[in-house]
Amino acid sequence: MSEILLEGGAHRFHCERHDTVLGAGLRAGLGLPYECTVGACGTCKFELLEGTVESLWEDAPGLSARDRAKGRKLACQSRPTSDCRIKIRLDEACRPLDPPRKQPAVFVSSANITHDIREFRFRTASRAAFLPGQFALLHLDGVAGARAYSMANLANDEGEWHFQVRRVAQGVGTSVLFDTLEPGACVTLDGPYGMAYLRKEPVRDVVCVAGGSGLAPMLSIARGMADLDMLATHRLHFFYGARTPRDVCGEAQLRVLAGYGDRIVFHPAVSSVEEAAREAWIGYTGFVHHHVEETLGAGFTGYEFYMAGPPPMIHAMQEMLHVRHAVPASQVHFDRFF
Template identity: 30%
Template sequence: MSYRLRIEPSGHELDCDSDETILEAALRHGFNIPYSCRNGTCATCKGRLLNGTVDYGDTEEKILSTAERNAGLALFCQAIPLSDVAIEVREIGAAKDIQIKTLPSRVSKVMDMAPDVRAIFLKIPATERLQFLPGQYIDVLLKEGGRRSFSLANAPGDDALLELHIKRVPGGMFTDHVFSTLKEKDILRFEGPLGTFFIRQESTRPLLMVATGTGFAPIKSMLESLFAQDSIRPVHFYWGVRHAEDFYYQDLLNEWHSRYAHFRVIQVVSRPESSWSGATGYVTEHIMRDFPDVSAFDAYICGHPDMVFSLSAALQEAGLSPEHIFADAFVFAKTKTS
């Protein structure tokens, strides 16, 4: 059984099966709407339900507040239609011609970057190319049927090896494998590219880029792409970690800082040792102190959900329109059961 889905304000119409989410239906028909985690946590896909009814199963109370439901808001990565529906959401055109593929890859290299961070470099078949936008991610497909999402850290024009930054998660099935048994020449399957967290090339606004932990991965892809294009948009990059030893790619950051006069990096440590002489505390505090007026920026935020949500809210309170805030909260993707 299928229902009719209308997307406003574009007026696009499509069929949505009764067992798929609104997001899945939109992507299947080639219409890109904002999304990231796909499990109802990051809220990137939140939009307005104009007409019709949807179902969230047993998770509704966990993913939408009563006030949000009363205001007609919906999370399209979880909402399954119960009737014909009309939604209001901003469509994104830049990714419309990029093909989502499922590909095998061979682990070409594994590198320790920080005490709890490893980079793995994946080589895809020579007959394939993975076209993607800087900031997008792939889902590594697990043998047990699950999937884990990781941002691509390399620039799109340098896709001979796909670079992923993986942080050890205590008890995490896949990260335990990466840090204990994964080795060069192992085969991994993935699906991608995915997500709508990518640079909006048409903008000329200065950039506020913010990461915590391995949220640096998509920021690295974005920055390498901008530098390769000789972009002169001012970039203020804030990177927060718990301990100074959690920073990695320090030589690359130093190179960018010395080469590009329009690039500024601020590294912030929340649990500093006595040897750390740089900024301390949390990136949100430093950003709001450094920029009382943020209305002129495009903001790209990636990392821990608490930081992403709190900074997004703080930026809006300081005058930055939501249409200029692009975010990716790092959470596990939901295991597909069918």
């Protein structure tokens, strides 16, 4: 076990031998800055002032050549090998409401959602504690690094964690999930993480935008709204951006929620013009951020926005919301699926 001291001396925390600086800091209840937890975004950068750490992923894209030259490290990919003193700026928004826990999880079952998205269900011995929209890390045997997956369900006492995973061609982690994991197998689940969770206050109409594998956290948000009775007084516009008509999903899961078709409106979009024509698609054809802009029309600042999916989709949505419609950052919550 190592002790991590933050520059200035106001905070210190212990880090177990196999934990990362980020995981240990959040487990201690501190607001260490982060977004992806998997080495891709660079939000968790810190300076090592004293001590030694080992990097779990030397080539992690979250560090630029300049960062490396300056000796910066990623808290999500650094494991202390001695006591350390580090320089990092805490962010109150990242302080966990439910600090993440590492625990064994048993793979229970899986079922197809589309031709390439499958729901995987895991169970832990203790309560599944998380907020709608959050994610967890799965440590899979034989896979270097953890993989982040968002929960599609809601917190529960039974310890159920439901993930919806898109198969990635040549993907190391998804190959294990889709091809080798058998029911009864045990993995390590570490969570919850993430700031794109459902806000109870202030209550506004909600816009969810899911792209590709971003379905799970948006379904969790929709289910959370139903559970909290927010749909009795507010509307949910649920947009799903797919490449082809056969990739469209989400409606079946929304349909069972009270208010579907009235308070909950499903807006699918297909981006491939050729595939839309070939399959006689009668819905919206184009990018999902255009569909959002054309559907809402005006009054964008009256909504709370949640979105999850590929970084280019999130970028296009941010530009549309912040630059063209002056929506404050405090009303926009997202996870980029690196």
